[in-house]
Amino acid sequence: GAGVSQSPRYKVTKRGQDVALRCDPISGHVSLYWYRQALGQGPEFLTYFNYEAQQDKSGLPNDRFSAERPEGSISTLTIQRTEQRDSAMYRCASTPGGPSYEQYFGPGTRLTVT
Amino acid sequence: AQTVTQSQPEMSVQEAETVTLSCTYDTSESDYYLFWYKQPPSRQMILVIRQEAYKQQNATENRFSVNFQKAAKSFSLKISDSQLGDAAMYFCAYRSEGAGNMLTFGGGTRLMVKP
Numbered sequence: 001g002a003g004v005s006q007s008p009r010y011k012v013t014k015r016g017q018d019v020a021l022r023c024d025p026i027s028g029h030v031s032l033y034w035y036r037q038a039l040g041q042g043p044e045f046l047t048y049f050n051y052e053a054q055q056d057k058s059g060l061p062n063d064r065f066s067a068e069r070p071e072g073s074i075s076t077l078t079i080q081r082t083e084q085r086d087s088a089m090y091r092c093a094s095t096p097g098g099p100s101y102e103q104y105f106g107p108g109t110r111l112t113v114t
Numbered sequence: 115a116q117t118v119t120q121s122q123p124e125m126s127v128q129e130a131e132t133v134t135l136s137c138t139y140d141t142s143e144s145d146y147y148l149f150w151y152k153q154p155p156s157r158q159m160i161l162v163i164r165q166e167a168y169k170q171q172n173a174t175e176n177r178f179s180v181n182f183q184k185a186a187k188s189f190s191l192k193i194s195d196s197q198l199g200d201a202a203m204y205f206c207a208y209r210s211e212g213a214g215n216m217l218t219f220g221g222g223t224r225l226m227v228k229p
Binding site (some may be wrong): 030035040042043044045055056057088093095102103107 | 118157158161184205216218219222
């Protein structure tokens with residue numbers, strides 16, 4: 001079956017612009033996670049959802065970052081007024097739910113802010 | 115908060131030899147999960163192996179095995195009969211049994227395999 005998909009795969013934007021990154025999880029997966037990975041580092045947690053409810057947003061760096069999952073399926077991570085320090089790989093992962101399940105990662109969106 | 119540390123930024127191994135990647139973590143929890151992920155040049159995240167903390171037996175997956183030392187909070191990955199395709203970044207990760215279940219990753223170890 002289809003895995004986790006993300007779009008766009010690459011995004012180049014100018015500083016100050018808003019960007020929206022999309023994640024399409026595996027069908028039926030309850031939980032959806034967003035991570036950010038800087039070059040040469042491990043991924044860092046941003047936020048996660050169970051169904052449509054945002055359960056934890058403690059990893060969002062500041063209020064320019066927001067996420068939603070309005071129908072409990074596709075999720076969008078939005079970064080307003082982008083800055084160069086926002087440049088990174090943004091990954092999402094989905095899981096059927098519960099700690100015993102593997103998180104399935106998407107291919108990521110590489111964001112470059114110029 | 116949990117932390118995961120990988121003290122080896124880079125490792126090198128000869129093809130067909132064995133290599134061990136180190137990982138330590140800090141937690142006050144007794145129930146949790148530990149993982150090793152592989153990230154090849156394509157930058158996909160591939161699960162290599164997982165270990166449940168309540169299991170005393172070390173996990174194995176073909177050429178990959180772990181040495182899980184709960185008291186020492188150590189979780190190393192051993193790759194036997196190394197192959198050129200094993201060259202990648204390897205990340206150790208922790209996940210709580212409790213609410214959230216987000217992954218906490220280490221900084222990664224770059225593994226190079228010499229022919």
